[in-house]
Each structure stands twice: as structure tokens, then as C-alpha cells.
Amino acid sequence: MKVSCIIPLYNCENIQRLLDSIERNSIKPYEIIIVDDNSSLDYGFHDMNIKFIKIDENYGPSKARNIGAKEARGEVLLFLDSDVEIEDNLLQKIIKFFSDKNTYQVYSGSYSSFIPDDNTFTKYKTAYMKYIHENAPSESNFVLGACTAILKKDFIEWNENYRYAEDTYWGHELFYKYNKKIFFDRNAQVKHHKRYNFFNWLRNDFNIASGMVSSYLIFFPNRNKQSFSHVSHNQILGLILSCLAIITFLLNSKLLALLCLITWFVLSKNLVKSIQQKSELNFILVIILAFINSVTHFAGVSYGFLKFLVSLK
Numbered sequence: 427m428k429v430s431c432i433i434p435l436y437n438c439e440n441i442q443r444l445l446d447s448i449e450r451n452s453i454k455p456y457e458i459i460i461v462d463d464n465s466s467l468d469y470g471f472h473d474m475n476i477k478f479i480k481i482d483e484n485y486g487p488s489k490a491r492n493i494g495a496k497e498a499r500g501e502v503l504l505f506l507d508s509d510v511e512i513e514d515n516l517l518q519k520i521i522k523f524f525s526d527k528n529t530y531q532v533y534s535g536s537y538s539s540f541i542p543d544d545n546t547f548t549k550y551k552t553a554y555m556k557y558i559h560e561n562a563p564s565e566s567n568f569v570l571g572a573c574t575a576i577l578k579k580d581f582i583e584w585n586e587n588y589r590y591a592e593d594t595y596w597g598h599e600l601f602y603k604y605n606k607k608i609f610f611d612r613n614a615q616v617k618h619h620k621r622y623n624f625f626n627w628l629r630n631d632f633n634i635a636s637g638m639v640s641s642y643l644i645f646f647p648n649r650n651k652q653s654f655s656h657v658s659h660n661q662i663l664g665l666i667l668s669c670l671a672i673i674t675f676l677l678n679s680k681l682l683a684l685l686c687l688i689t690w691f692v693l694s695k696n697l698v699k700s701i702q703q704k705s706e707l708n709f710i711l712v713i714i715l716a717f718i719n720s721v722t723h724f725a726g727v728s729y730g731f732l733k734f735l736v737s738l739k
Contacts, residue, residue, distance in 0.1 A: 428456035430500030434490030438508035461490035488584035507572035511617040532608040535573030538615035547622040553704035566610035568597035591637030635726025668720035
């Protein structure tokens, strides 16, 4: 079975790390297609096994993936982000998965617990994503865009209007609209080499929350088919309570604010405990960051909801 690796690329300085990890696989891909989304960096790929496509404008990863998929000649399309590093047996796992008789059409990997640096925000974000992925069900309605494979005959184009949370939308569209079954493999782990500081952490989570809520609203009528598996009810309630805590505090209702804060912590304690253990950050610091994270997500959700309402007019 032939696998085409499709890699959207935008100003990633260490894509060679991903290419080296692909090379370490015992089974080699049929082809590697890199789609440069108008990077300012100059890449010199001279390997004859790499097909390099340069776009003249920055459209976002969805369009880059679609361009790569159209060029691909393999039976399996494996989408990889340029800032990850894959396992030495990932291609073997994917080929076996699609060769075996099963009812799934899509295969998604997950993030490992690998932390690329000692920065507080990188540690927190990595541990947070690991918590989300290790608690996600195997039969899923979302994919990890950084490592997802689909048979070419089942491929549906990525929505190019989404620059953030595009993998959530694509997963929901595949699952709810096209009835594709998605297998989320928690044991197929990629190392994510993205580094965060305070500002890009907040910006990233705000934009992801904004993009995710519009996907939820679009596919909400089909929600009875399966819940939105990677967002728990506790997380949703936590977003609301974190904002209520701030609002009631500003309105000088300190007792009510304290009650909201305590309830938020009770709902978030498993998340906080897991992040603290994985990141080895100070427990109080993790609580503070988790609270800031909840408020940021709520702000992103509110913004996405307003954008969705405006789009209906």
C-alpha cells in the first residue's frame, strides 16, 4: 500500500527533523509532498523523493493540504505538520491499519508527552494537550491535523476558511456529514516541537476556541450521533464559572466569586493534577495558568459565537 506524506509548511526552521524521522521508518513513503504556504524562509530541498510546491500567497494549512492531496499518487494520504517528529514505526502502523479489515476510514495519531524546552508555557500547553488526547475515545469525531491519515478514495477537502481548529472542523465534517469513522490512536504519538510564550499561548488558545465553537454550531443538529468527544462537560462548565468568578468579583460580590472559583477548581481538579504531574510545574502556578486558560477559552468561544451569528445574516 503506497503512502503519500503531505506536509504544509510555513516558516518552520526545523522541518529536517520531521524528514529525518520519516526516513527512520522501516517502511518508506511512496512520496513526500511539501507545500510551502509562501514562507519567508528559503528552503533548498534537493532530494529527488521530495516534491516541493511553493504557493504565491499565505492561505493557511488547509489549502496547502488540499493542494498536496491533489498532487498525491498514493492510496493513503498522511498529513503531517512540519513541526512534529514521528515514531519510527508510524508508517508501518498506518499501512497495517488500512490493510486490515475494519470499519474505519480515517486514522489519527496523538501528541506525546515530549516537551521541547523548559519554558513554563510550553510545559503547560504540552501537558494540557497530552491530557486531552489520553482521555479521548478511540472512536472519535475529531482528528489531530499534525498526524492524520485517510484513504485517498475517501478524501474530503479541508475547509480553507479555517486557519485555526481546521482539524476539528474537518473531523466533524467527515464524521457528521460524510459518515466517515475515525480511529483516534492514543499510542501513535508524535513529538510536537512547538514552543510557546505567554502571548502566543493565549493567542493560539483564543483562536482555536473561536474556530472550534463555529464548528460545533454548524454540526450541532447532528450532535446526537456522538458528543463532541474531546471537550468534556466539566471543561464547558469550567469556562463559564471562570468568567462568572471574574464578573462577580468586579461587581463586588466576593462571596459569590469565591463560590464560583471553588466550583471551577472542583470541576478542573483532574485536569490541573494531570498537568502538574506531566509538566512538573508548581501546583499553584498550574492552577493560575488553568484559570487564565479557561478565561481565554471563554473569550474565544464568545467571539466565535458572535462571528457565527453575524455570518447567519
